[in-house]
Amino acid sequence: MAFYDEARIKVISGKGGDGCVSFRREKYIPRGGPDGGDGGDGGNVYIKYNSQLNSLVSLKGKKVFSAKSGKSGKGKNMKGSSGDDETILVPDGTLIFHQDTDELIGEITPETPEILVAQGGKGGLGNARFKSSTNQTPTKNTSGTESEERNLYLELRLIADVGLLGLPNAGKSSLINTITNSKSKIGSYEFTTLSPSLGILKDEKKTLSIADLPGLIEGASEGLGLGLRFLKHAYRTKLLIHVVDGSAGIEDAIRSYSVIEDELRKFYLDFSQQERWICISKVDLMNPEMISSVVQKFQSNYPKIPIYCISSKSNEGLEHLSDRLLSLI
Known part of the structure; x- marks a missing residue:
């Protein structure tokens, strides 16, 4: 629908x-x-x-x-x-x-x-x-x-505990489909997700709602791509998770995070109060040295932000991420 x-x-x-x-x-x-x-x-x-x-x-x-x-x-x-x-x-x-x-x-x-x-x-x-x-x-x-x-x-404006942000094809839809009951569309082309999807992550005691927001591009705050229409849905979340494609290399990974943060700063709503996490996705396509280099670069640039390495294909890091998310409640 x-x-x-x-x-x-x-x-x-x-x-x-x-x-x-x-x-x-x-x-x-x-x-x-x-x-x-x-x-x-x-x-x-x-x-x-x-x-x-x-x-x-x-x-x-x-x-x-x-x-x-x-x-x-x-x-x-x-x-x-x-x-x-x-x-x-x-x-x-x-x-x-x-x-x-x-x-x-x-x-x-x-x-x-x-x-x-x-x-x-x-x-x-x-x-x-x-x-x-x-x-x-x-x-x-x-x-x-x-x-x-x-x-x-x-x-x-969607009411969700967690919002997933990232450039197109960063792996947000794969992540939400793997850890929740969502059925967000997945594909290898831009704007696979054309509207926000809500998923529920739960265990025996707790329930957490996660919103998969359409991929942002540079200029989203000015109306380019789909960002202007859907960026407002990130405003009500308690936590923003940046999903970054680590397999693209260090420079592209860092740039993708910077693009999203720049768009958040330019938008008419104030996102400064929300906590940020970084998820480096697609680590199944990376060797250990590359993973270490990307993580070190992010830790150097953003020392106060938690960083998680995940793969929705191999499920690497997803159990730990889910446990940390549920501990927020």
């Missing part, structure tokens, strides 16, 4: 029903008092959390979400029925923006599971409301208030 992480929609609340002008007319009571009922309230539009969703695909193809209008009041003091609400279901981590002003309205999370995005109109008053000692036969009523209309932009 395709991954949808943004949507532009219009929400329209229901109009309030009009109040009624009516007078009681029964046998033997030719001049009864006013009995016009109030109008019903218009329905609201809500955006609500649904734990079964992990993308905005449910909004594909539907651009307008409308609540029902309230019904007008009737005689015999009968209030009009209120309009039904409209509810839009979205996953955890959905940000709601006012499209015309870029104002952040709110974020859907389990702690904030519902946000009102369009307030229904209030029902108008019937003429029975305006009876007084000086006016026993009022003909006044009020109309229901108008509906509210908003253009919204929804943006999903």
Whole structure:
């Protein structure tokens, strides 16, 4: 299924029903008092959390979400029925923006599971409301208030414990497929992963979510490749793992890490608070001397960052990496 992480929609609340002008007319009571009922309230539009969703695909193809209008009041003091609400279901981590002003309205999370995005109109008053000692036969009523209309932009940011970053073909998809239940697509060409994939790493006591993000290229923060669209998903992770193809050689391996870090610094979100690990992948294609040289270079350049040597093909280093990841929780 395709991954949808943004949507532009219009929400329209229901109009309030009009109040009624009516007078009681029964046998033997030719001049009864006013009995016009109030109008019903218009329905609201809500955006609500649904734990079964992990993308905005449910909004594909539907651009307008409308609540029902309230019904007008009737005689015999009968209030009009209120309009039904409209509810839009979205996953955890959905940000709601006012499209015309870029104002952040709110974020859907389990702690904030519902946000009102369009307030229904209030029902108008019937003429029975305006009876007084000086006016026993009022003909006044009020109309229901108008509906509210908003253009919204929804943006999903995945909620994951760990994010995998790297240039195309660094080995991220192979890694997540090997250590989790993910089925991320694998291939020997750029942008094999065209959308984020979530995998779960767990043991008897702990569960960890890992996001495989599409490969970044130089200029991703400026919109080149697929990076700009998906780099935002790395923002919510507790840990960023740089997957570096060690078989490409020392200089290319170091450069690939530098490219990703440069793009993170240039992006409009601040990634400086997230811990980094480096995974040197494809060590099955490297001899011991080459592995040692690459590791020493990374240790010299980045002495505070943990480094792991792995191979998704031979499973070398994966058990140790998995144990270290689970120890984070």
